[in-house]
Amino acid sequence: MEAGETVIVEGAPSHALGIVESGTVSIHVGELEVADRPEGTWFGELGLLMGGRASATVRAREPSRMAWFDGEALDAFILAHPGAAGRMLFRISEQLASRIRTADLRSNEAPPAILGALWSGVARTVVRVFSPASKPVETPSAAELSGVPGWPVRLTAPLAPSVRVARFADGELVVREGETTALSDSVWLVADGFGLVVRGGESVRMLGRGDWFGLISWAIGTERSASVRAAGTLRALAIPFGAVAEIERSHPEVYVALLRRFAAQLATDAALYNARLAPRPVPAAPRPVERVTLTSYGGWQSCEAERRIVHDVDQARAALAETRGHLVTLRSAGLSFDQQALGTDVVLGLSDLDTIRLDSATGQVRVGAAARWGDIVLALDGTGLMPPVVVSASDATVGGTLSANSLSRFTPIWGKEGKSIRSLQLLSADGQVRVCSRQENPALFHAAVAGWGSMGIVLGATYQLKSVPVPTRVCTRVERRPDLEGLSQLLLPSAGADETVYALIAFSGGAPRVLLSRARYSPDAADTMLPHRPASPMRVPVEWAINRFAGAGQAFWNFAYDYYVREDRPYVDELSGYTFFQDGNVRSRDTAARIGLDFRLVQQAFVIPETIPGLLERFILEAEARLRIAGFHTALVDSLYLPPDEPFALSSTRDGGGYAVTLTYEGNLDFPKLVLELERLSADLALEGGRVHLVKNVFASPDVMCDSYANGLAQWRRAKAEWDPEGRFGSAFLRRVFGEGAGQR
Ligand SMILES: Cc1cc2nc3c(=O)[nH]c(=O)nc-3n(C[C@H](O)[C@H](O)[C@H](O)COP(=O)(O)OP(=O)(O)OC[C@H]3O[C@@H](n4cnc5c(N)ncnc54)[C@H](O)[C@@H]3O)c2cc1C
Numbered sequence: 001m002e003a004g005e006t007v008i009v010e011g012a013p014s015h016a017l018g019i020v021e022s023g024t025v026s027i028h029v030g031e032l033e034v035a036d037r038p039e040g041t042w043f044g045e046l047g048l049l050m051g052g053r054a055s056a057t058v059r060a061r062e063p064s065r066m067a068w069f070d071g072e073a074l075d076a077f078i079l080a081h082p083g084a085a086g087r088m089l090f091r092i093s094e095q096l097a098s099r100i101r102t103a104d105l106r107s108n109e110a111p112p113a114i115l116g117a118l119w120s121g122v123a124r125t126v127v128r129v130f131s132p133a134s135k136p137v138e139t140p141s142a143a144e145l146s147g148v149p150g151w152p153v154r155l156t157a158p159l160a161p162s163v164r165v166a167r168f169a170d171g172e173l174v175v176r177e178g179e180t181t182a183l184s185d186s187v188w189l190v191a192d193g194f195g196l197v198v199r200g201g202e203s204v205r206m207l208g209r210g211d212w213f214g215l216i217s218w219a220i221g222t223e224r225s226a227s228v229r230a231a232g233t234l235r236a237l238a239i240p241f242g243a244v245a246e247i248e249r250s251h252p253e254v255y256v257a258l259l260r261r262f263a264a265q266l267a268t269d270a271a272l273y274n275a276r277l278a279p280r281p282v283p284a285a286p287r288p289v290e291r292v293t294l295t296s297y298g299g300w301q302s303c304e305a306e307r308r309i310v311h312d313v314d315q316a317r318a319a320l321a322e323t324r325g326h327l328v329t330l331r332s333a334g335l336s337f338d339q340q341a342l343g344t345d346v347v348l349g350l351s352d353l354d355t356i357r358l359d360s361a362t363g364q365v366r367v368g369a370a371a372r373w374g375d376i377v378l379a380l381d382g383t384g385l386m387p388p389v390v391v392s393a394s395d396a397t398v399g400g401t402l403s404a405n406s407l408s409r410f411t412p413i414w415g416k417e418g419k420s421i422r423s424l425q426l427l428s429a430d431g432q433v434r435v436c437s438r439q440e441n442p443a444l445f446h447a448a449v450a451g452w453g454s455m456g457i458v459l460g461a462t463y464q465l466k467s468v469p470v471p472t473r474v475c476t477r478v479e480r481r482p483d484l485e486g487l488s489q490l491l492l493p494s495a496g497a498d499e500t501v502y503a504l505i506a507f508s509g510g511a512p513r514v515l516l517s518r519a520r521y522s523p524d525a526a527d528t529m530l531p532h533r534p535a536s537p538m539r540v541p542v543e544w545a546i547n548r549f550a551g552a553g554q555a556f557w558n559f560a561y562d563y564y565v566r567e568d569r570p571y572v573d574e575l576s577g578y579t580f581f582q583d584g585n586v587r588s589r590d591t592a593a594r595i596g597l598d599f600r601l602v603q604q605a606f607v608i609p610e611t612i613p614g615l616l617e618r619f620i621l622e623a624e625a626r627l628r629i630a631g632f633h634t635a636l637v638d639s640l641y642l643p644p645d646e647p648f649a650l651s652s653t654r655d656g657g658g659y660a661v662t663l664t665y666e667g668n669l670d671f672p673k674l675v676l677e678l679e680r681l682s683a684d685l686a687l688e689g690g691r692v693h694l695v696k697n698v699f700a701s702p703d704v705m706c707d708s709y710a711n712g713l714a715q716w717r718r719a720k721a722e723w724d725p726e727g728r729f730g731s732a733f734l735r736r737v738f739g740e741g742a743g744q745r
Contacts, residue, residue, distance in 0.1 A: 001025075001060035007043075010278075011594055014047030014054035016070040023064025027119050028057040030279035032112055035119035036061065045092050046274075048074065049260075049267035052596035055274045056119070078260070082252040089259035090219075096266035097219035103273060104199065104225050111277040118274055140165035140191075140237060148191045148237065149210035155258060158251045162243030165191065168230035170508075171563045175214060177227040186238035187214045187262070193234035194555040199226040205269075206231065206556060208549030212265040218244070219266070231559040232508070232551075275591040286349070294347065297589070298337045298601040298697060300671055303732060305329070305347040312352065316457055317431050319348060320728070329731040330453035332370065332400035335393055335586070337603055337696045339733040340452055341400070350399060353459060358383060363465045364422060369399030369458045374580060381472060381575055385465035386521070388414035392582035399458045404695045405450035405651050407660065408579075409519060412493045412641040413500045414466065418449040418648050424461040429728040433459065447719035450648045452694070454729050455719060468521040474578040475522035476529065476571045480561060481514040484617040488610070490516055491641045491659060502640035506557035507624050512637075513561050522572060529571040546635060546666055553635025553666060598668050604678050605662040605693035606685055607642065607652045615688060616659045623663060623681055630677045636664040649716035650709065652693040660693055675699045694737070702739035713738060 001007055007025060008014055018025075019042045027035040027043065034056070037043045047054045048071060069077075078085040103118035140163055145156045156163075164186070168174055174188065177199060190211045197205035197213065204226065207213055216225050218241055248255040286292075286309050295302040308323075310316040320328065329343025332350065341347075353368035356379045363385055367376060374394025380386055389408040391401050405418040414420070423437035426448055436445035448455040481490075484505070493501050499520040505512050546553045585601075592599035606623075608616045616639070624634050639661045645653040652658075665674060682692050682700035691708035692700045706713060720727070 001064050001066065003060055003062050005060045006057060007060060008054045008058040010054055010057040012054050013596065014044055015051060016044055016068045017042055017048045018044045018058070019067045019069065021065045021067055024061040025058050025064055026061045028059065029115055029274065032115065032279060034116050046267045046271045049264040050271060053594065055271045055595055078256050082256045086248060086252055086256040086259055089256060089263050093215070093259060093263045093266055094219045096263065096270050097216040100266065100270055100273065101216050101220060101222060101225055115274065115277045118270065138165055139163070144191065148189060155254055158254045159239065159247060162239055164238045166236055166238055168234040168236070170230055170232050170558065172230045174228040174230065174236060175224050177224055179224045185217065186240045187212060187218045187244065189237045191235045191237050194231040194549065194552055195228045195234050195236070196231040196559055197226045197228050206546060206552055208552055212262060215262050215266055231555040271595045272591065275594045276587065280590065294334065294342055296338055296342060297335050299599060300602065301339050301342060303342045303344050305343055305345060307347045307349065309349050309351050313427060313433060313459060316427055320429070320431060328729050330399065330457060332397040333395045335396050335400065337601070338698055339736060340731060342732045344732065364462050365465055366460065366462045367398050368460045369397065371398050372396070373401065377576060377579055382470055384467055384470045386468045386472065387463050388420045388466045389417045390579050392580055393586055394580040394583055395586060398461055402449060402458055402461055403452050405648055406695060407642065409502050409640065410500045412491065412502065412643070413497060415643050416645055416651065418646065418651065420464045421449060422462040422464055424448060425459040426455060427457040427459055429456060429724045429726060443719050444723055446647050447649045447716050450650045452650065452731060452734055454734060455723055456729060469523040471523050472575045473522055473524060473526055474519050474573050474575065475524055476517050476519040476573065478565050479516045479567055481516055484512050484514060484620060487514060488616040488659065491639065493641065503638065504557060505620060505637040505639065506561050507554050507634065508558045510625060510628065512620065515561055515565060524572045526574055527572045528577060529573060549667065551633040553664065554633060557636065600666065600668050602665040602674060603662055603696040604699060605660050605696045607658040607660055607691050607693050609656060609658045609689045611656065612689060619685060619690070620661055626681060627677055630673065632665055632669060632674055632677065634663050635666045638662050647715065649712045649719065650694060651712065652691060654712045662696065698737050702737065705737050706739065
């Protein structure tokens with residue numbers, strides 16, 4: 001390679017190990033140069049071992065010569081020379097382990113410093129001390145061993161006599177941070193259940209079936225870098241370090257197979273760390289018109305469409321004229337879980353319309369439709385004024401959330417987003433820009449808020465702000481409740497209160513337990529809770545595990561219920577951390593895409609009418625049980641009170657207040673079956689007067705949806721006939737949810 005030439009591009013598929021024969025290559029994460037690899041070293045091990053994507057860009061610093069070793073060559077090498085291959089994999093594991101260890105030690109520092117350590121820290125500290133093992137362990141049966149993923153017979157047979165199985169109760173300690181390891185100590189494999197990796201007071205990673213832990217101490221002989229506790233009941237297999245060393249001598253081919261697994265685990269850990277800290281890639285500016293494939297946030301639905309990006313109202317008007325006869329779907333940040341921002345014809349996005357203007361005299365803010373909520377909160381922080389309702393993802397835009405009439409954890413006391421909208425500007429199908437408010441064009445106003453882009457293009461809006469203390473933080477008190485008894489009463493905020501209330505429900509063996517939170521704005525000194533620490537480099541590994549393993553979400557929240565959340569003191573969170581607590585989820589999705597891992601999500605929210613006593617509690621119990629019996633682990637159930645809304649046509653609380661219950665399912669599950677189950681649940685709830693909330697996924701038949709939204713739908717159809725008679729605006733979502741041609745006359 002010539003100096004400056006690119007060898008590997010970050011994010012591209014990468015399945016080969018590069019060995020620098022002469023010269024030097026440099027490693028870059030985003031725009032940041034993080035390390036050098038001189039002659040005699042290697043690069044590309046993360047991609048090779050994980051079989052995924054390159055987590056960094058590699059460039060020749062000077063004229064360099066390199067040799068490549070791909071997956072097939074590695075397999076052939078392993079077969080032909082297991083002893084040498086074992087030594088090579090050990091060196092790779094050792095390096096990965098010491099890099100992770102060095103990065104861990106610096107985890108309180110700025111992301112570039114941690115990244116630098118992750119790529120270049122190669123301190124070798126082989127200090128092994130002897131001490132006796134403590135937990136009584138037993139030998140596993142053959143059946144027990146063969147049930148573990150990634151544990152084939154050729155591995156189990158020679159290793160079986162050395163393997164021990166240990167069972168841990170919820171919260172029980174498996175290994176302790178800081179403990180000095182001994183040769184009698186072990187590497188561990190999760191056979192069943194979940195383990196939570198805890199460093200300091202913080203949960204940093206979740207382990208599920210087939211994950212290894214204890215590898216850093218095994219590879220570099222230091223003290224344990226973190227504690228591992230059982231989250232729920234955990235069954236783990238232990239292989240003493242001494243047995244690993246013994247197997248190297250007696251069965252080199254088994255040793256090398258084992259090391260390949262160890263190295264792959266370390267590579268995955270390092271890649272997750274890396275992708276989480278890497279500066280977010282700046283996407284190339286989209287072309288004004290191009291054919292693209294777009295995907296829903298949940299990852300289950302996608303479409304091909306002609307995407308047009310416009311920069312001002314004249315361009316938007318011109319785009320409408322040029323696409324006459326076509327259905328226009330509006331799309332902003334594309335964070336919709338379902339098909340709300342997907343269409344198969346023309347998909348239109350706004351760029352630049354992102355101004356944020358505060359009018360202190362009126363306590364209002366005027367914002368462009370493309371303004372991101374993260375920027376709005378940042379701009380208002382310190383002014384003593386905040387929008388009453390802000391969604392939990394900072395990338396979401398005004399145009400997108402206004403069209404969803406979003407809700408937040410403050411909705412129980414302050415209503416949905418629409419309540420604070422004073423007016424909006426809308427470009428209608430006839431090319432006119434109209435100001436809509438409760439006084440001016442009220443029918444259009446009430447159809448455009450929660451209108452899913454069906455009434456025209458929202459160009460901007462004015463919101464009434466609430467007074468908040470400065471500095472602006474959020475104080476939360478958490479209470480544990482052993483069951484659902486009285487939940488509907490507990491979720492009702494006191495009249496005129498400035499404290500909101502919401503619940504998170506964890507299921508342990510079918511039994512619900514409630515984490516009830518009461519939160520209010522406060523100027524107190526920060527003392528944060530993990531889910532509200534977006535800057536924590538560890539959010540991604542936890543979120544990723546929850547997405548990957550069925551049952552991990554509930555295990556995590558049960559662990560939080562039993563050990564992690566404290567009732568004896570309030571938490572005080574920074575404004576952005578508290579508000580945008582789902583940014584970790586967005587980051588995990590981006591991270592997974594970056595390193596070639598799958599990330600799938602289904603969230604469906606239901607509205608339970610407040611007028612039917614006991615229905616909330618019964619619905620939560622039945623929903624979880626039905627889905628469990630159908631084979632689905634509900635990763636999370638959360639609930640809060642929704643006060644009655646104004647007559648926004650498609651608002652889920654247009655005709656009365658209720659409780660939102662959101663069910664979350666993560667990972668690559670049986671999607672058609674889950675859809676069927678959610679459709680059945682929606683139909684049964686509709687019989688009792690409940691309905692499906694339109695934000696998030698909506699799996700319910702058009703008949704059920706048309707019935708439960710009958711009044712609002714009639715109002716929306718009248719507005720549609722008046723303001724969009726040709727049916728220019730719509731999406732795959734509206735057509736599916738309310739039936740073909742939902743918006744047409
Ligand atoms: C991580 C995460 C956290 C979330 N948290 C919350 C939450 O706390 N509360 C909540 O209620 N929801 C939440 N949501 C859902 C989210 O608020 C909605 O999906 C929202 O609509 C996304 O906004 P967006 O800018 O991504 O819009 P998109 O997904 O691009 O579009 C959303 C809808 O708005 C329409 N639209 C977009 N721009 C315009 C425009 N300029 N004019 C007219 N119509 C337009 C689109 O056609 C589409 O129907 C969350 C979603 C995610 C992924």
